[in-house]
Amino acid sequence: MTRRIKDVDTPIPNPENIGPECLDTPNGAEEADGSQDPWVIRLRGEPEIRDAALEELREFLVRGLAKSMSHRYNACLQPDDVVQDALIKILESLDQFAGRSRFTTWAMTVAVRIGISQMRRKYFDDVSIDSLTSEDQSPMQIAIDETDDPGDQMDRQSMVETLQRLIDTTLTEKQQKAMRSNLSGMPVEVIAEKMGTNRNAIYKLVHDARIKLKRGLEQSGIQAEDIATAFA
Amino acid sequence: MSLSRKQTQDLIDSVSSAKPDELDCDGCHELMAEFAELELSGKEIPEAMQAVRRHLDQCVCCNDEYNALLEALGGIEAS
Numbered sequence: 676m677t678r679r680i681k682d683v684d685t686p687i688p689n690p691e692n693i694g695p696e697c698l699d700t701p702n703g704a705e706e707a708d709g710s711q712d713p714w715v716i717r718l719r720g721e722p723e724i725r726d727a728a729l730e731e732l733r734e735f736l737v738r739g740l741a742k743s744m745s746h747r748y749n750a751c752l753q754p755d756d757v758v759q760d761a762l763i764k765i766l767e768s769l770d771q772f773a774g775r776s777r778f779t780t781w782a783m784t785v786a787v788r789i790g791i792s793q794m795r796r797k798y799f800d801d802v803s804i805d806s807l808t809s810e811d812q813s814p815m816q817i818a819i820d821e822t823d824d825p826g827d828q829m830d831r832q833s834m835v836e837t838l839q840r841l842i843d844t845t846l847t848e849k850q851q852k853a854m855r856s857n858l859s860g861m862p863v864e865v866i867a868e869k870m871g872t873n874r875n876a877i878y879k880l881v882h883d884a885r886i887k888l889k890r891g892l893e894q895s896g897i898q899a900e901d902i903a904t905a906f907a
Numbered sequence: 908m909s910l911s912r913k914q915t916q917d918l919i920d921s922v923s924s925a926k927p928d929e930l931d932c933d934g935c936h937e938l939m940a941e942f943a944e945l946e947l948s949g950k951e952i953p954e955a956m957q958a959v960r961r962h963l964d965q966c967v968c969c970n971d972e973y974n975a976l977l978e979a980l981g982g983i984e985a986s
Contacts, residue, residue, distance in 0.1 A: 735983065742982025743975035776940035780980065784940040787976045795968070816909045817918070835915075838922075858914040862968045863932070875931045878966065885925035892922070899923035906919045 709774030748798035761786035841891035
């Protein structure tokens, strides 16, 4: 059940007594949930209290985001462009704050995810999956480096042939597409958007593919450590 | 599509390190604040939280967001 401000036993702190020092107030690990954190209480408080807390939080987030957004994705967005969305998400997600970290660390985690996600999407807006991964839709092909020592090449050749066979026979077209996009450096989140799904679904798709390949190798008598060592 | 040497290496690392019970992106996000505070404080990371590290090693997006979080928190501390 969602706990609201009126359900909290402790009195609402006087806003005059809650200032930036809250930024340095960690929650104890023994705390069962985050509903009694001063920030949460203020953000669920009367409009005047809430607005003051929001302004303080906005300033805190902008300062942090300025540091982390300035050198990513050509700084295609500024903190002020994303902080409003971040504050909305934080307010919507207050119930999810479990009090296992400082409130401000949790809020910054939410803001960073929103900020970096929006930058990523903007940056990759004009890139299609096909143009990034291949000119055609051929299956994923593993090649042996011909500059390798011939002895090493022999060992690797049989492992690669097995892995290639497993890719061809056990992975779906969607799994191959997601994997090769991922290997080409396209972020999971962007692949998800371009494939019309969400980030978690793509992570799971690729994870299932990795597990299939690992099990297939083991069933073929190749342990994961062997192949990792051979290609180290 | 022919994989480059680096892509082949990444594929093999990713396959050989695959575990059935990995965290997904949302699970990692849920624990990220706590994990960041543990790392920043220099405390030992409990076994239950090691799953966050394993996910960060696999997921470019979450890893980038984690580094951005550390920079943001570090930037505030410095200012």
